[in-house]
Amino acid sequence: MSNKKRILTGDNTTGKLHLGHYVGSLENRVKLQDSYETFIILADMHAFAYPKYVNDPETIRDSVIQATMDNLAVGLDPKKAVIFNESAVSEIYELAVIFSMLVSHNRALRNPTLKEEIRDKGLGDNYSMGFINFPLLQAADILCVNADVVPVGEDQLPHIELTNEIGQKFNSIYGAVFKKVDGMVGRVKRLVGIDGNAKMTKSLNNCIYLSDTEQEVRRKVMGMFTDPNRVHPTDPGRVVGNPVFIYHDAFNPNVEEVADLKKRYTQGLVGDVEVKEKLYLALNNFLMPIREKRAYYEQHPDEVMDILRTGTSKTREEAAAILEEVKEKMRFHRF
Ligand code: ATP
Ligand code: MG
Numbered sequence: 370m371s372n373k374k375r376i377l378t379g380d381n382t383t384g385k386l387h388l389g390h391y392v393g394s395l396e397n398r399v400k401l402q403d404s405y406e407t408f409i410i411l412a413d414m415h416a417f418a419y420p421k422y423v424n425d426p427e428t429i430r431d432s433v434i435q436a437t438m439d440n441l442a443v444g445l446d447p448k449k450a451v452i453f454n455e456s457a458v459s460e461i462y463e464l465a466v467i468f469s470m471l472v473s474h475n476r477a478l479r480n481p482t483l484k485e486e487i488r489d490k491g492l493g494d495n496y497s498m499g500f501i502n503f504p505l506l507q508a509a510d511i512l513c514v515n516a517d518v519v520p521v522g523e524d525q526l527p528h529i530e531l532t533n534e535i536g537q538k539f540n541s542i543y544g545a546v547f548k549k550v551d552g553m554v555g556r557v558k559r560l561v562g563i564d565g566n567a568k569m570t571k572s573l574n575n576c577i578y579l580s581d582t583e584q585e586v587r588r589k590v591m592g593m594f595t596d597p598n599r600v601h602p603t604d605p606g607r608v609v610g611n612p613v614f615i616y617h618d619a620f621n622p623n624v625e626e627v628a629d630l631k632k633r634y635t636q637g638l639v640g641d642v643e644v645k646e647k648l649y650l651a652l653n654n655f656l657m658p659i660r661e662k663r664a665y666y667e668q669h670p671d672e673v674m675d676i677l678r679t680g681t682s683k684t685r686e687e688a689a690a691i692l693e694e695v696k697e698k699m700r701f702h703r704f
Contacts, residue, residue, distance in 0.1 A: 373404065374404075375516045376408065376516060376517070377410060377510060377511050378408075378409065378410070379408075379411055379455075380394075380411065380412060380436045381416050382433045382435075383419065383572075384435070387569055387577055387579060388577050389522065389562075389570065391443065392555050392560050393521065393557065394521050394555055395440065395445075396556065397553055398440070398443075398450070398520055401518075402445060402446060402450050403449065408516065409440055409453070410453060411432075411436050411453070412455045413430070413454050413455050414455045415506060416432065417429065418497060418500045418503045419490065419500070420495060421572075423497070433677070434673060437452055441666050441676070442662040443579065443659055451680040451683050452676055453683070458685050460513055460689055461506070461513050462506075462509070464509035464688075464691075464692060468508055468535050471538045471542075472534075477501050477502070477504070480527050482524050483500070483501070485524065503528075504527070505531070505535070508531060511529075512535070513688040513692070514684065514687045515546075515547060518550070519532075519550055521555075522554065523554050523559045524568065525552065526554070529552035533549055536549065543699050546691065556619070557615075560619065561615055564594050581656070586649060587649050590649040591649070593648075603638075604637050605634075605637045613648055614627075614630075614644075616652070617644075617651065630647065
């Protein structure tokens with residue numbers, strides 16, 4: 370085993386990955402894969418927590434492959450990073466059941482991200498036990514490899530906090546097994562949606578996907594929400610909080626162009642169309658190499674399967690060792 374620190378992070382397998390995933394987490398994964406031992410989880414058990422997917426195992430399965438290809442397309446290197454799917458690592462479920470004994474029902478419900486998801490996904494009171502246990506299962510994902518760092522979007526920080534509570538509680542009752550985990554938020558903590566919603570998220574259908582074609586990106590950008598109070602190009606517009614400019618700042622490397630557009634926008638000297646055209650070009654340049662790499666993996670599905678199989682068996686080895694320690698500490702199976 371190497372003495373590098375460990376990363377564990379990943380994605381729900383509820384569709385393809387989008388620009389929000391990129392700035393929130395993927396970018397850091399790629400940057401850190403040389404200096405950390407990196408585990409990328411495709412959370413296909415978590416996907417069943419959502420009413421929209423619980424009846425749709427085919428979509429969940431397909432999303433494992435899509436999200437794996439997205440990770441590879443942005444530059445995760447299967448020689449460096451271990452990529453695996455959650456449902457195949459049954460040690461995670463064992464840990465999750467154990468963790469459920471250490472968290473009170475009230476504590477589990479006191480989670481702002483679960484509340485947000487109930488609202489955004491329109492769950493009402495129609496959510497499963499699995500949904501409430503979602504953060505506990507996530508704690509098991511993280512702790513099954515005893516990760517040090519978890520690169521995530523800001524919405525995931527409450528889950529990291531719970532992970533640390535669980536780890537500490539376990540250690541204090543049964544003996545030290547788990548390390549303290551640090552969440553690492555990306556360069557944009559929470560990317561807004563193209564509809565102006567506070568978060569780009571699959572559930573709200575307000576995403577630009579990493580795999581969108583040029584035409585799709587163009588259509589989405591041209592239809593983007595901007596300053597609602599601006600009717601004519603000659604009206605002075607607002608740049609702050611304007612999604613089009615948030616995206617320019619995040620994805621347009623030409624800072625002079627962005628500064629010039631902002632200046633003209635606030636003076637009423639540029640129309641939305643020009644601002645959006647330039648954003649489209651910048652996004653397209655950003656997405657081009659990602660699309661090319663993705664096309665390679667789309668044409669080599671066997672390679673993708675191999676990467677997942679290898680990653681899963683490596684993760685199982687690690688998780689089995691940690692679960693052994695846990696069981697030892699809990700005085701299990703010594704009869
Ligand atoms: P879902 O609607 O199914 O919850 P999602 O779009 O929120 O999907 P997840 O799979 O839950 O995606 O998130 C994977 C990772 O990407 C998490 O670390 C999450 O914080 C991050 N992330 C997702 N959306 C954004 C966003 N808009 N801005 C920044 N980070 C994001
Ligand atoms: Mg989410």
